[in-house]
Amino acid sequence: MPNLNENYLKLQENYLFSEIAHRVAAYTKQNPEKNVIRLGIGDVTRPLCQCAGEALLEGAKEMMSADTFKGYGPEQGYEDTRKAIVDYYKRSGVEIDASAVFVSDGAKSDTGNITDLFAHDNVILIPTPVYPVYVDSNVMCGNKVEYIEGNADNDFLPMPDWNQHADIIYICSPNNPTGACYNKGQLKEWVDYALKNQAVILFDAAYEAFVSDSELPRSIYAVEGAKQCAIEFCSLSKTAGFTGTRCGYTIVPKELVFTASTGEEMSLNAMWNRRQCTKYNGTSYIVQKAAAAVFSEEGIRQCRENLEYYRENARVITDTLSDLGIRFYGGVHSPYVWFECPKDMDSWTFFDYLLQEIQVVGTPGAGFGENGKHYFRLTSFGTYENTAEAMKRFRNLLETNKKRKFVFSDWKSFLS
Ligand code: PLP
Numbered sequence: 001m002p003n004l005n006e007n008y009l010k011l012q013e014n015y016l017f018s019e020i021a022h023r024v025a026a027y028t029k030q031n032p033e034k035n036v037i038r039l040g041i042g043d044v045t046r047p048l049c050q051c052a053g054e055a056l057l058e059g060a061k062e063m064m065s066a067d068t069f070k071g072y073g074p075e076q077g078y079e080d081t082r083k084a085i086v087d088y089y090k091r092s093g094v095e096i097d098a099s100a101v102f103v104s105d106g107a108k109s110d111t112g113n114i115t116d117l118f119a120h121d122n123v124i125l126i127p128t129p130v131y132p133v134y135v136d137s138n139v140m141c142g143n144k145v146e147y148i149e150g151n152a153d154n155d156f157l158p159m160p161d162w163n164q165h166a167d168i169i170y171i172c173s174p175n176n177p178t179g180a181c182y183n184k185g186q187l188k189e190w191v192d193y194a195l196k197n198q199a200v201i202l203f204d205a206a207y208e209a210f211v212s213d214s215e216l217p218r219s220i221y222a223v224e225g226a227k228q229c230a231i232e233f234c235s236l237s238k239t240a241g242f243t244g245t246r247c248g249y250t251i252v253p254k255e256l257v258f259t260a261s262t263g264e265e266m267s268l269n270a271m272w273n274r275r276q277c278t279k280y281n282g283t284s285y286i287v288q289k290a291a292a293a294v295f296s297e298e299g300i301r302q303c304r305e306n307l308e309y310y311r312e313n314a315r316v317i318t319d320t321l322s323d324l325g326i327r328f329y330g331g332v333h334s335p336y337v338w339f340e341c342p343k344d345m346d347s348w349t350f351f352d353y354l355l356q357e358i359q360v361v362g363t364p365g366a367g368f369g370e371n372g373k374h375y376f377r378l379t380s381f382g383t384y385e386n387t388a389e390a391m392k393r394f395r396n397l398l399e400t401n402k403k404r405k406f407v408f409s410d411w412k413s414f415l416s
Contacts, residue, residue, distance in 0.1 A: 007142045014136065016367030017041060020351070027355055037390040039317075039378045040361040042176065042335075044241045046309055048290070049302035052240060055293035059286030073282040076273065077103025077249070081288040084295035085249055094221045100253045100269060102276055103283045103291070107206050107235035107248040112137040113279070114202060114231065114250075117271050122167035127158055128369030129177055131204065134170045135369070151371055156180040156329050156338070160193035169194060171220070172204040174211060177368045177377040178338040179330010181216055187223045194229040200256065200268070201230040206248075209239035209307055211333040227253040231268065238335060238381075240294040240303045247283060247291045310335050313380035313387040320391040324398050335380045338365070346373055358393035 020040055028036055048056070062068035076082070082101040089096045104110050111133050120143050126134050128147045138145050146166075150156040156178035160166075171190060174181040182190075194201045201220065208218035220226045232251040236242035256268035283291075293299045318331040321339060331337035341350040347364030354360045363379070365372025380387065 005140070007140050010139050011136055014132065016132075016363070020361065020363065023352065023355065024361055027359075031359075034359045036355070036359045036361060037382070037386045037393075038361045039380075039382050039387065039390055040363045042238075042379055042381065043243050044238060044306075044310075044381045045383055046241050046306040048241050048245065049294070049299060049306065051293040051296060051299040051302055052242075052245070052290040055290040056245070056286050059289040063286065070285040073285055073288070075277045075280055075282045077101065077283060078285070078288050078292075081283075081292045084292040088295040088300075089219060089221070092218055092222075094219050096221065096251055097254065100251050102250045102252065102272060103288055104248050104250060104276075104280070105246045105283055105287075106237060106242075107204065107233045107250075108133055110233050110248060110250045111202065111204055113275070114233075114272075115141050115143065116275050116279075117268055118168060118200075123165055124168045124170075125166045126170045127172065127175070129156075129365060129372035129375070130170070130172050130368060131176045131206075132368060134172075134202075134204075147370070149371060150175070150178060150180070152327075152340070157182055157186060159186065160190055162193065162196075166193075166197050166199045169199055169201045170204070171201055172206070173217075174207040174330070174334040174336075176207065176334075177336055177363065177365065177372065177375075179332070179334030179336040180338075181211060181333040184215070184217050184223060187217055187220060187226075191220070191223045191225045191229060195225055198258070199229065201226070203230050203232045205232055206235040207238055207334055208234060209303070210311075210335055212311070213333065216333060221251070221253075227255040229256070231256070231272075236291055236294055239307070240291075240299075241306060242287075242291075242294075245287055245290060247287050309384065310380045313382060313384055316384070316387050316391050317378050317380060320395055324395065331380070337378045337380070338375055339378075341365075341374050341376050347376055350376055354394075358390075358397050360390045360393060 024036060081103050082098045085101050086096050086098050115137050124138055124143055124145045125148050126145045127150050129150060135145055148158040150158050157180050190201060203220040205219055211218045217223060220230045220232055235248040252269045252272045254269045257265050260266050294303060314331040314335060314337060317337045318328060321328045326339055328337050328339040341347055347366045351364045354362060363377040365375030365377060
């Protein structure tokens, strides 16, 4: 019998989306006539843009002809795709070397697999609440993590504690689930802190395309010194509707060189390259062709139309919350809107309450860590019609409750 990786026993049950599906299924079984609106999961609803779709078809045709057929490709990604990514950064004023770009099947794999590069005795800082993959992938390999607290006092943007040492720091900006987005000064402080500690920042920029203020950094490399201390992950999932097509990329600058216990220099770029060449056989040719099309000027223009559609949905949600006097986070540079549940309701109770009363499904904050237990996430990835209808129901519910001074009586801002 093999000895198993018993670290898996330490994982918290990952029941968030299955539990949501289970509760919604039970409700619809009992109430088949009700129209349930889902503003819960982070999947998109807009189809691929024209450019990407055409590139996929063209790629498929090339694969069907002996002259243009492609077998295994470079593990790091095709030159054209890497160059298209470099140009994408360049347009927002950030210089990246193509040798730092590794194309992949998505940011989830890369943010999970990056633990391969590090030993297991590091001080690892992970924000709470945040995308659960960071914690789980560290727990799986036996790493201990320390949490950095995001809360209402710091607008869900925790800053470094200069008295605490760290080796690895996860940052997700704009954040899933809170939608909070660091400004350049705040990211600079994290970079300075990492440089002082000789730490590595693992920066997840999966939602960078939602940043609409040119003053806010969409990449950590917009901050001076970041190439000496940061790896960046990005994804086409939300930017270009690639959740089902699958493509992402990771930037590992060659400047990231550290000294091993033997005294030898170790380059994270070389290590990631070795890791990918050993365990990954490259992203499919047709998908990379579509990705390169997304990063063309026309592709970006077309993707912007979809992003604008989601932004409008986010506006419908945030306008409703603002009108009702409910404080929220995100929704501006992010597809996610995050707000506190009424007092005495934890996030699952609130989930059930909204499902029963108005048939609107959101995501309980408890799924994103301890600090999410009393918060709730709505996404702007639904259709406009559903989002508007959901918010109409929400508004009616609160206005009725206001008259009844019922469940929401503890939403102080709402009462004032
Ligand atoms: N990073 C964050 C913060 C996410 O929220 C998600 C998906 O929801 C991902 C990464 C996964 O991206 P991908 O679809 O490219 O694997």
